Amino acid sequence: MRKYKMILVMLGICMGIFVSCENKTKKTKESDDILTGKLPVIVDQTLLPIIRESADVFESSYPNSSLELMARPEIKAVNALLSDSAYVVVLTRQLTNEEDSYFKKRGIQPKIFQMASDAVVLIDNRNSADTIMQQKDVKSLLEGNLGGQRLIFDNANSSTLRYLKDYFKLNKIDPKAVSALKDSEDVMKYVSENTNAVGVIGYNWYLKAIEKNSNLLDKIRTLSIESVGKEGEKASFYRPSQSTIADGLYPFVRPVYIMNYQPNMGLGLGFSAFLTGDRGQRIVLKAGLVPATMPGREIIIRDESYIK
Known part of the structure; x- marks a missing residue:
């Protein structure tokens, strides 16, 4: 009898080990699924509209997926990535060598894809006399050498401000010549109410x-x-416009990258593939931006001789 009890105990232990291993394997498999799970995504807040629209379509297409969009100004978005708040980020620039070294030390090879081309645009009040602006005047505004107008940005850490500084190769700007608000909606509201301001948004x-x-x-x-x-x-x-951005005629064009720093296969890869695939590129095209890859068109040819 004692012998049989020992056998039952041993069988119970073996079954426990088997179930534990199976659950562990299942858990690993689920965490590696590119279309299942929850994924935090850091997003440059100047790109939020197009990413939010894409995320909504992705989640409706794959009900077992959940994307948590974390909108941040560019500098704070990069800091959030480096502090491991998330491993997938959407920016208008790639990381610098110094920033990228954090992941290289950990042996993480990023998967970086361009998904679209956006632009930095300057807006003004319709009651303002100006409808055009020379590039030297934009630079003068940043340097504080053009009185009477102020540049209004969505945030002091914004990618739009960094873009114009890089474009004109400026080491610093005149803080008295620019103002920073909360987000792009605030910029548009401010410009709609003031004729002496030029807004800068995506x-x-x-x-x-x-x-x-x-x-x-x-x-x-x-x-x-x-x-x-x-x-x-x-x-x-x-x-x-979509055409002047695509043709390179409008000068302030910037790329949009989705960068995946997940150390393994996961939902970040699935979302990246969606954004850069045919459906994601159609969303970009419909939104008025320029897709990185022009989506194909399906043409159905019918032989009229067979149609009665």
Whole structure:
């Protein structure tokens, strides 16, 4: 009898080990699933509209997935990535060598994909006399050498401010010449109420705001920016649009990257594949931005001789 009890105990132990291993394997498998689970995603707040729209479609297509979008100004977004708040981030620039070294030391090889091209746009009040702006005037505004107007940014740590500093190769700007608000919506509201201000926002924010509130078109507009050509050529000015961004005519164009720093296969890879795949690129195209890869068109050809 004692012998049988010992056998039962041993069988129970073996079953426990087997179930534990099976659960562990199952848990690992689920955590590695590219279309299942919960994923925090850090997003440059100037890109929030297009990423939010893409995330909504992704979640509706894959009900077992959940994306938590964490909107941050660019500097804070990078800091959040480096502090392991999340391992997937959407930015308008790649990490610097110094920032990237944090992941290299841990043996993490990032998966980086460009998903779209956006633009930094300047907006003003429709009652303002200006409809165009030379690049030298934009630079002068940043340096505080052009009185009477102020540049209004969505945040002091914004990617739009960093972009213009990099574009004009400025080490510093005049803090008295610029103002920073809470977000892009605040910038548009401020410009709609003030004629002496020039707002700086992401183009995708402008498009989404106009879509939601068409009355904004009666209050604000995008400025045409000088496109510097060869010396001696007459200057041309272009407003931001899908075509001028795609053709490189509008000068302040910036890439949009999704960067996956997950150490293993996971939902970050699935979301990246969605954004850069045909469906994700169609969302970008429909939103008015320029997709990194132009989605294909399906053409159905019918032989009329077989149609009665």
